Amino acid sequence: MKILLTRIHSLSFKFLVIISIIVAGVGFTISAAVIFQDWFRFREVLEEKALLLARSIAVLAPDAILQNDSWSLHKNLRKMASRTPGGMRDIRILSGMILDPDGHILAHLDPANHPIGLKLAPSTPLEKDIFKTSIETLKARVIHGGDWISDPFVEGIVPVYSDLKKIGVVRLRLSTAELYAQARRSAFTVLGIISILVLIGSAFGALLSRRMIRPLTALADGMGSIGRGDFSKLPPPADKRKKDEIGQLTRAFTQMYLQLEDKKRMEEEMAANEKMIALGRISAGVAHEVNNPLAGILNCIDTLKKHPDDRALVDRYLPVIEKGLHRIRQIVAGLLGELRVEEIDDFSGPACLDDLWELAVIEIGDKPIQLNWDNRLTNDVVLNRQRIQQVVLNLLKNSFQVLQDHGTVDFRAFQDGNCLVLEVEDNGPGITEENRVRLFDPFFTTRADGTGLGLWITYRLVRSMKGNIDIISEPGSGTMVQVFLPARQDSPEPQHDWVI
Missing domain, CATH: 3.30.565.10 (Histidine kinase-like ATPase, C-terminal domain)
Incomplete structure (x- = not known):
């Protein structure tokens, strides 16, 4: 767990996450833009096709309407509806009709359910609104209806004129389900491509992060070693071809590292020399301080050896010997700090x-x-x-x-x-x-x-x-x-x- 937390808080992990987020954000932004662009493009194409078919029928309708030729209207309606201009093979026609200005049916693709001569009777509020719009409209227009689930459609409405007088209206309804499905397939394709690009970008980001963070990690390890006084771990030499800030930092740190290592070596040598000097000074001091009373003691002992029976010399030199020994004892005790405190x-x-x-x-x-x-x-x-x-x-x-x-x-x-x-x-x-x-x-x-x-x-x-x-x-x-x-x-x- 500790290793995992260390990895999460590492700069390389943060750098990788940032790159992945940026790549993913840019990728999905582009995906959304492409998907919406395709969606609006499909919608415009469908609207154009609905109006094109409705206008084609409206062009042939005036004479038949004036002559009250319902059969010709029905035949022209079925003929145009059966044709599939370029790019129309994926379009399904849901309904088509020709109405007079009062809403009576002049022709219908489904005459069994919508007999000629009867007034169109819409059954839903949406259909009623479309019916009212088609009767009142004076120019061609497109209406959208339905949703993704209940068979969405686009309907082209084109008025029929004769001598600037509205004598009827053509309504042609096309299903947009196929185009919606095509848009979904296009969206999934784009998302798949973008996802692959995101993975590639993340992998590239990981590689770039590793290449960029590795020198910094080496510098951090080197600084930690210096902080612990360990100069045995020399950081990897800087690549002279790298002219960026990281390369300059690595070279500067390596130079500082070597200088500190030399300084530490010199300090250790100086400390060793100082210890030797101090040891020599202490030894010389001990020898000097001990030899002074020791020389007197030896002289006294030498004199007593020559005159062992001279009581006066014994009484004279024994206190001197005792005083000298106490002096030596005082020096040794003081030098050792009484050994243990x-x-x-x-x-x-x-x-x-x-x-x-x-x-x-x-x-x-x-x-x-x-x-x-x-x-x-x-x-x-x-x-x-x-x-x-x-x-x-x-x-x-x-x-x-x-x-x-x-x-x-x-x-x-x-x-x-x-x-x-x-x-x-x-x-x-x-x-x-x-x-x-x-x-x-x-x-x-x-x-x-x-x-x-x-x-x-x-x-x-x-x-x-x-x-x-x-x-x-x-x-x-x-x-x-x-x-x-x-x-x-x-x-x-x-x-x-x-x-x-």
Whole structure:
């Protein structure tokens, strides 16, 4: 069913339907025009033949009427009625008569039922109207009667004159059933021919639709592949002989496709190179940061091996060794982001951030630093409490570490629509543009005692919550760090993720 609906909504199907409707509409319009033209032509021919026969009889009637020669009138009537001029073989004469001006029968093709000398007595309203018309008419005319079922007819009425005086009237009635049948046969023939032409036109339309839509379908598939990031399906090459808009579009798309494929290949190569560079930088940083305390530890161990019995050296170097090992442990733990961070989203409200106030004050200690706390978060939002707190603490600690005497740190938290905004601003020395672009690189630090992992871990935590982090700073103007986190207010869903 889905495939059928897809086919129905496809452009090729619509194009085929439109072409079929146009061809069928034009075909049946032409058929109707031809049928009606034939119908009126048959009707005119029949009218002409009815008048021709009636006039032929009327030409011979005056002398016989004046002489009251009923036999001659009857003979002339039968003689003319028996003749079939060209094209008259399919015409059947229903009745013929000659009447005097008062409606008395002078001659009739059916004298047994219509005796001569009696006045014609029509039995139906139609016949009465025709009788009245024939008596009153002063010129030749044609009357139609009957219908498709009850033997339709056309009747020619021609007055008979002698010395400009009407002395009688000739009535000759012809059946139109045969001509109607001929018109129907002609109509069926025309409809059959038009139907065949419609089928041929529809088949041609289907072929034309396929030829026109196929390049567009290939373009649509190619665009879909590009949207999915799949550059393996190259669209068929455009026919250079096609100069129309579809050919131009296909060639332009193919060129764009190849350019995007080259661009993607270059981006993949650059990404791979960047990964290798980053890996090398991390490896170098790890080696540098670990080798420094490790060298001191090895020196201490070498000295103790030379003087194993010197208690003073043991008491002196054991704390150094322990401190160096703790330093290495701190570097490894920071690098791995404590290996696993629970991705458990829960309702985090204002208290989630206010709980950090005392920890921040303890971190400040005796330093002359003023901490301004502005938590405007009023509603509970669904976020990872542990990660938010770690991000805020890392940013606050970073500001505390760079401040000189009498520094100020401002913390602000508020909700902007569906976004939780965290801001940490200090009036420290600021950051140069050269250092600002490298702040989130692992092991990059401007402090002698720093590991360069704090902001890197913070960045990874923010990105793991699908947020963004921005740093606004200039040398001598302080620094403001802004964190934007998507926050929702529906029920939390527990998950797990690895942050490295």
